[in-house]
Amino acid sequence: MATVTDLNISEVKLSEEYVGKWGMFINQDVCTGCQACVAACSMENNIAFVGPEDAGYGRTMNWIRIERFWDGEYPEIKMTSRQPMMCQQCGHAPCEPVCPAFATVHSQAQQLNLQVYNRCVGTRYCANNCPYQVRSFNWRDYKRPEPLPNQFNPDVTVRQRGVMEKCTFCIQRIHQAEDKARSEGREVADGEFTTACAQVCPADAITFGRVDNPESLVSQLTKQYEGLKHLPELGTLSNVSYFKGG
Amino acid sequence: MIKRLFDWLKQPLGLIAVGIVFLAVFSVAVYGLSLTQKAPDQPIQFPHNKHVGFGIQCLYCHPGASKGPNAGLPSQAKCWACHNQIARTQTSELLAPLKNAVESGTPIQWVPVAQVPDFVQFNHRAHIAAGKNCEDCHGDMTKVTVAENPQVFNMGFCLDCHVKTAGEDKVLLNKLADCGTCHY
Numbered sequence: 469m470a471t472v473t474d475l476n477i478s479e480v481k482l483s484e485e486y487v488g489k490w491g492m493f494i495n496q497d498v499c500t501g502c503q504a505c506v507a508a509c510s511m512e513n514n515i516a517f518v519g520p521e522d523a524g525y526g527r528t529m530n531w532i533r534i535e536r537f538w539d540g541e542y543p544e545i546k547m548t549s550r551q552p553m554m555c556q557q558c559g560h561a562p563c564e565p566v567c568p569a570f571a572t573v574h575s576q577a578q579q580l581n582l583q584v585y586n587r588c589v590g591t592r593y594c595a596n597n598c599p600y601q602v603r604s605f606n607w608r609d610y611k612r613p614e615p616l617p618n619q620f621n622p623d624v625t626v627r628q629r630g631v632m633e634k635c636t637f638c639i640q641r642i643h644q645a646e647d648k649a650r651s652e653g654r655e656v657a658d659g660e661f662t663t664a665c666a667q668v669c670p671a672d673a674i675t676f677g678r679v680d681n682p683e684s685l686v687s688q689l690t691k692q693y694e695g696l697k698h699l700p701e702l703g704t705l706s707n708v709s710y711f712k713g714g
Numbered sequence: 715m716i717k718r719l720f721d722w723l724k725q726p727l728g729l730i731a732v733g734i735v736f737l738a739v740f741s742v743a744v745y746g747l748s749l750t751q752k753a754p755d756q757p758i759q760f761p762h763n764k765h766v767g768f769g770i771q772c773l774y775c776h777p778g779a780s781k782g783p784n785a786g787l788p789s790q791a792k793c794w795a796c797h798n799q800i801a802r803t804q805t806s807e808l809l810a811p812l813k814n815a816v817e818s819g820t821p822i823q824w825v826p827v828a829q830v831p832d833f834v835q836f837n838h839r840a841h842i843a844a845g846k847n848c849e850d851c852h853g854d855m856t857k858v859t860v861a862e863n864p865q866v867f868n869m870g871f872c873l874d875c876h877v878k879t880a881g882e883d884k885v886l887l888n889k890l891a892d893c894g895t896c897h898y
Contacts (some may be wrong), residue, residue, distance in 0.1 A: 506837070573893055574771045575892050575893060575894040576888040577889040577892045577894070577895070578894055580894060580898070582892075582893050582894045582898070584893045584897045585833050585897065586831070586833045586897060587893075591791070613748065623835065625832055625833040625835075625897070626832060626898065636894075636898055638867065639894055639898045640835070640898055643835070643837075643895075643898075647837060647839060647840060650843070651839060651843065
């Protein structure tokens, strides 16, 4: 059995010390559960429509989902706030060490969890190890009915059968913004771009930005509302903070 | 049954049959491989060597390379800007597709030659801004007519240059050798 001394302790950081790069703040109190983020994410990231049969098997594909909870027993139930759940882009991710093909790797430059589609062999180990259950698997080659293939986003790979996928924090937009900023010889400004889910949210429940910059909106909101991480006891060092006042 | 088949294959006629089958499979495979190494057929046998020889810059016809992800293929309007002043355009047989395209207004269907797979996100602008020249990847265009690939655009080719460019700079290496730089 591995003891504590066997682990490379120097690489393990405490959640207080860890600072990521890109992060989100989600205010559950203002989330109305309208699912606009789910739709926008599907359109932005070429997510497949699985159809009723596969959905019946529980093979729906979403990179973001709205979780709902309630208090009490039927018929005396009271809805509590909805909870948008997407990849938490953990700094110490449980999905990463289990991949036998190194298809889910940590980006040192962007501090994101990457899913490299051309490396993925479809063992689904990462999805089984994800405590947030945010990964989805392409069980088939899902075809879109005409004329929907015309609105595929050319900046995002169209995944094929046997490949795992998950939220990327709209890395194509990150690259686009960084490329534009570099061509103009400046840094990416806070709020210059945002993810598809944050952009479409009518209640502004989702805020995206740099968490390593204390001046950014997402850092300030996280500080102001004392945003909490999901399952911090697992030491995943997630980059998404949630606030639920009640 | 199987034993009889093996016995038949061991006699001279059987060996010849095995040899013929092997040769057929081998030659089909070689032909298939040779097809992948050939430049695709273009609607016009465009002579890159002549145009570059006249001193036309790459970016004149492919201006997207310095602005965004795609270098772009020129429309017939761009060709016509020069070619309508050249008398031979009207009579030349090779340029008939261009004349037809301009007169009918249908675009010329150029076939892209330098392509990367769908799971690779390539951006020309970043490479031009980093001081790369077109010929570093696309070869010397003064030597070819229809565009050809001087090398296979695979990950080894890209990463080789990325690692070399980064050199000792660990921050730059993190960025240039990151999977998420090209694959997302």
